[in-house]
Amino acid sequence: MNERMDTIEIFDGIRFPGFMHTLESLKAACAFQFQDTDILLVTFPKSGTTWMQQVLSLIFCKGHLWPIHHLPNWARMPWIEQSSFSSLLPKLNSSWPRLLTSHLSAKVLAPALMKSKAKVVYMARNPKDTLVSFYYFHRIAGFLPEPGSFEDFVDEFLEGTGFFGSWFDHVKGWLGLQKDLNLLFVTYEELHQEPRRTIQKLSEFLGQSLGPEEEDVILEHCSFSFMSQSSMVNYSLLSKEIIDHSQGKFLRKGIVGDWREHFTSELDEKFNAVYQSKIGDSGLCLPWTMD
Numbered sequence: 001m002n003e004r005m006d007t008i009e010i011f012d013g014i015r016f017p018g019f020m021h022t023l024e025s026l027k028a029a030c031a032f033q034f035q036d037t038d039i040l041l042v043t044f045p046k047s048g049t050t051w052m053q054q055v056l057s058l059i060f061c062k063g064h065l066w067p068i069h070h071l072p073n074w075a076r077m078p079w080i081e082q083s084s085f086s087s088l089l090p091k092l093n094s095s096w097p098r099l100l101t102s103h104l105s106a107k108v109l110a111p112a113l114m115k116s117k118a119k120v121v122y123m124a125r126n127p128k129d130t131l132v133s134f135y136y137f138h139r140i141a142g143f144l145p146e147p148g149s150f151e152d153f154v155d156e157f158l159e160g161t162g163f164f165g166s167w168f169d170h171v172k173g174w175l176g177l178q179k180d181l182n183l184l185f186v187t188y189e190e191l192h193q194e195p196r197r198t199i200q201k202l203s204e205f206l207g208q209s210l211g212p213e214e215e216d217v218i219l220e221h222c223s224f225s226f227m228s229q230s231s232m233v234n235y236s237l238l239s240k241e242i243i244d245h246s247q248g249k250f251l252r253k254g255i256v257g258d259w260r261e262h263f264t265s266e267l268d269e270k271f272n273a274v275y276q277s278k279i280g281d282s283g284l285c286l287p288w289t290m291d
């Protein structure tokens with residue numbers, strides 16, 4: 001077992017797994033000096049981060065794999081809050097803008113971000129599917145303490161007491177800054193349902209023009225089936241080795257609506273009541289139907 005596997009860092013009242021974060025790395029992220037040319041992908045965990053990391057890096061490669069095929073997603077677009085960040089930052093491709101990733105909340109990251117004109121891609125996913133994906137991830141990542149029942153996990157998610165804090169606060173915080181930041185909001189569902197249109201929207205936001213053939217190659221190289229076979233999309237947090245995706249662990253199902261296989265009607269009602277109380281009156285227009 002990694003010696004930090006059972007440690008937890010608490011930062012701004014939020015729990016972070018200690019094997020990837022230290023208090024120093026979390027504080028350093030909040031003081032990070034963004035450049036105007038930086039591109040920051042922000043997500044709540046399990047919202048399609050790895051998928052979007054693949055799409056964004058492919059846009060800059062015009063769909064080609066050779067500039068990135070040797071680099072796992074975490075080295076191509078490192079998480080600014082992780083302890084490995086300071087060693088990865090100098091290795092980023094110097095002919096591109098810096099492509100960065102974060103799971104941090106708007107509250108802690110926005111002050112640093114607002115000092116620059118960096119572009120932010122904020123990706124979110126139906127919270128019920130996010131929750132289900134997160135539940136399984138807790139098992140493969142070896143987060144400790146191990147999650148109890150699925151019902152307990154739902155309670156923790158609704159209370160926002162789990163790792164990375166509250167999904168509701170995360171989405172509300174970042175989308176509340178749409179006017180203050182150069183931010184594009186993208187959902188997992190739209191990338192799933194209209195991948196070409198979503199890639200066009202992203203490339204336009206990033207100022208990268210793509211031809212139809214380049215779009216075709218990007219579509220192929222970011223598909224679930226392609227990424228499932230790629231050893232460079234992620235690596236095991238436990239063993240620090242490249243994950244064998246053919247075993248279907250990290251890229252688990254990659255579908256919209258898997259929550260229906262997991263939520264009882266009672267759990268669903270409980271979830272919808274909290275969703276309504278936290279999001280319903282927020283004025284945010286989110287694209288999911290909760291039933």
Ligand SMILES: Nc1ncnc2c1ncn2[C@@H]1O[C@H](COP(=O)(O)OS(=O)(=O)O)[C@@H](OP(=O)(O)O)[C@H]1O
Pocket residue numbers: 043044045046047048049050051129132133134136137222223224225227250251252253254255258
């Ligand atoms: N290409 C592609 N197409 C569709 N879905 C995809 C793709 N790549 C990753 N995924 C799914 O995204 C889920 C993992 O989310 P994250 O990458 O955000 O996880 S993490 O926060 O970086 O740990 C996880 O969702 P679930 O399958 O529902 O668990 C992955 O399967």
